Amino acid sequence: MAIRAKLPTIDPFLMWLVGCVVAASVLPARGTVLAGFDWAANAAIVLLFFLHGAKLSREAVLAGVGHWRLHLMTLAFTYLLFPVLGLVAQALTGRLIDPTLAMGLLFLALLPSTVQSSIAFTAMAGGNVAAAVCSASLSNLIGVVLTPLLVTVFIHANGGAGGAMDGLGSAQKIATQLLLPFVAGHLLRPLIGKWIDSHKKLLQPVDRSSVLLVVYSAFSAAVVNGVWLRVGPFDLAVLLAASAAMLAVVIAVNGVVARAAGLAREDAIVLLFCGSKKSLVSGVPMAGALFAPAQVGIVILPLMIFHQLQLFVCAWLAGRWRREGEALAAASAPLPPQDEAAMLARAGEIGLPVPEECRPGVNANLALLTRHARIALGEEGA
Numbered sequence: 001m002a003i004r005a006k007l008p009t010i011d012p013f014l015m016w017l018v019g020c021v022v023a024a025s026v027l028p029a030r031g032t033v034l035a036g037f038d039w040a041a042n043a044a045i046v047l048l049f050f051l052h053g054a055k056l057s058r059e060a061v062l063a064g065v066g067h068w069r070l071h072l073m074t075l076a077f078t079y080l081l082f083p084v085l086g087l088v089a090q091a092l093t094g095r096l097i098d099p100t101l102a103m104g105l106l107f108l109a110l111l112p113s114t115v116q117s118s119i120a121f122t123a124m125a126g127g128n129v130a131a132a133v134c135s136a137s138l139s140n141l142i143g144v145v146l147t148p149l150l151v152t153v154f155i156h157a158n159g160g161a162g163g164a165m166d167g168l169g170s171a172q173k174i175a176t177q178l179l180l181p182f183v184a185g186h187l188l189r190p191l192i193g194k195w196i197d198s199h200k201k202l203l204q205p206v207d208r209s210s211v212l213l214v215v216y217s218a219f220s221a222a223v224v225n226g227v228w229l230r231v232g233p234f235d236l237a238v239l240l241a242a243s244a245a246m247l248a249v250v251i252a253v254n255g256v257v258a259r260a261a262g263l264a265r266e267d268a269i270v271l272l273f274c275g276s277k278k279s280l281v282s283g284v285p286m287a288g289a290l291f292a293p294a295q296v297g298i299v300i301l302p303l304m305i306f307h308q309l310q311l312f313v314c315a316w317l318a319g320r321w322r323r324e325g326e327a328l329a330a331a332s333a334p335l336p337p338q339d340e341a342a343m344l345a346r347a348g349e350i351g352l353p354v355p356e357e358c359r360p361g362v363n364a365n366l367a368l369l370t371r372h373a374r375i376a377l378g379e380e381g382a
Contacts, residue, residue, distance in 0.1 A: 017304055020212050024219035024297075025228065034220055038293060041217040044210035045285040046181045049144070051206065052282070053185025054196045056137055067131045070267050073257060074113070074135045077250060077275030079146060082109040085249060087154065089242045097235040100295055103155060104302035105242055107287065110150040111303070112143025114279045121314050125321035127269025135274040140282060144182050147282075151290050177289040211281055214288045215300070222297025231298070236305070243306040247313060250276045269321055273314060280307040337366055 029037045086109025094102035115136040122132035189196070219227070254275055258268035283303045287296050337343040340363055347354045354362060 016208070016212055017215055020216045021219050021297075024216050025223050028220040028223040029217065030220070030224060034217070034224070037213070037217040037220065041214045041288055042177060044213045045177045045288055047206065048210040048281075048285050049177070049179075050181040050185040051196070052140065052144075053182035053187075054189050054192055055200075056141060056186055056189070057193070057197075067128070067134065067267065067270075069261070070131055070263065070270060071135050071138055073261065073271055074275045075139060075142065077254065077271070078113050078139050079110075079142070079150070081250060081253060082246070082278070083150060083154070085109055085246045089246055093238055093242050097238050098230045098298065100298045101231065101235055101239060101302060104299040105239070105246075106154060107151065107299055108243075108278050108283060108303040108306050109246065110147050110154065111278045111283045111286070112147060113139040113274050114277045114281070115140055117311065117314070118274045118277055121273045121318040122269055124318040125269045125273070126266070126325040127273070127321070128264075128266040131267060132270045132274055135270055139274065140279065143279075143282065144179060147286060148290060151286075156290075177285075208281075211284045214284050214296075218284075218288060218293065218296035218300065220297075221293040222295075225294045227297055231301070239302050239305050240309070243302065243309050247276065247306070247310060251313070251317075265325070272317065277310050277314065278303065278306060280304065338370065339363075 028034075083106075086106040089109070090102045090106040093105060113136050118136040119129060119132045123129050251272065254272050255268075258271050263271060280303055284300055287300050287303075291299050337346050340359060343359075343362060343366060344354060
């Protein structure tokens with residue numbers, strides 16, 4: 001049966017991000033206005049991580065804890081394989097493009113997985129949604145602490161951030177803007193959790209507007225410091241190629257590991273979508289807390305490119321997995337009884353009497369149903 005492929009669409013949120021970059025490029029905030037935007041961006045980061053903590057359901061995490069082997073593999077992809085690939089990408093591209101852009105490739109590799117899109121793609125592909133909720137939530141919970149530590153080890157400790165932030169200043173920003181709001185939100189979940197869960201549609205714009213505010217503030221500072229004199233079409237092409245290579249390696253290794261571990265189809269889908277994605281919503285505010293304002297715009301540019309690329313690829317993979325699942329389900333569905341003896345045996349099993357005078361008509365209807373079923377399965381022409 002012919003199935004019409006559906007092309008993935010551009011994420012509308014990405015268009016808002018591009019709009020913020022364009023606005024900051026044409027009308028960048030300067031002086032006291034930029035200072036005001038920086039203050040608002042810092043407040044937005046605090047609010048964003050407070051909401052992340054409040055939305056994290058302990059029940060959802062505990063419900064999927066039984067799949068500990070799957071979660072460990074997902075975390076290994078997120079915090080072991082990706083960082084290795086990020087180091088390689090930084091080393092290779094650092095000779096071709098601005099070193100801060102190359103550092104951005106490493107930064108995106110150190111980020112946690114996404115939550116909403118990982119779960120959505122898992123559900124679309126017919127995977128284990130409960131396990132996906134647990135894996136994605138666990139990745140973000142660990143990432144609040146682990147990502148800043150990895151950034152400190154691989155970027156700040158090696159002078160990758162240009163010495164713009166000292167270790168104490170970085171630790172203070174991590175504690176006050178990321179960790180404390182997250183913990184406070186989660187501790188208050190028993191009081192505000194029901195309201196948060198029932199107003200997810202209302203709070204989603206708060207999440208996204210916070211990210212947009214950080215992006216505008218970051219790119220304003222970057223434009224004032226001459227970002228577009230340092231970034232050209234060649235740099236963007238290198239970033240796209242590096243992002244595609246990293247994603248392709250992760251997906252390829254993902255498939256090998258899933259087969260070697262003997263994962264069920266539903267769990268292999270979880271490993272694919274939770275282990276191959278990086279969070280823009282977490283990454284942008286983390287960059288705002290971990291890097292100097294003049295660097296943030298350049299650092300998050302690779303993440304914005306990777307974000308859209310992963311959505312394109314994962315949307316296509318989810319559709320492919322869904323179609324394969326539907327085909328497997330259809331192939332495993334039993335056909336109607338093929339002759340009178342089989343029809344009578346089946347009728348006897350369910351206690352349905354078939355009078356002798358009705359048998360020719362029943363057999364004719366079963367033959368017609370069989371033909372339609374084979375056409376639907378693609379085994380016969382219409």
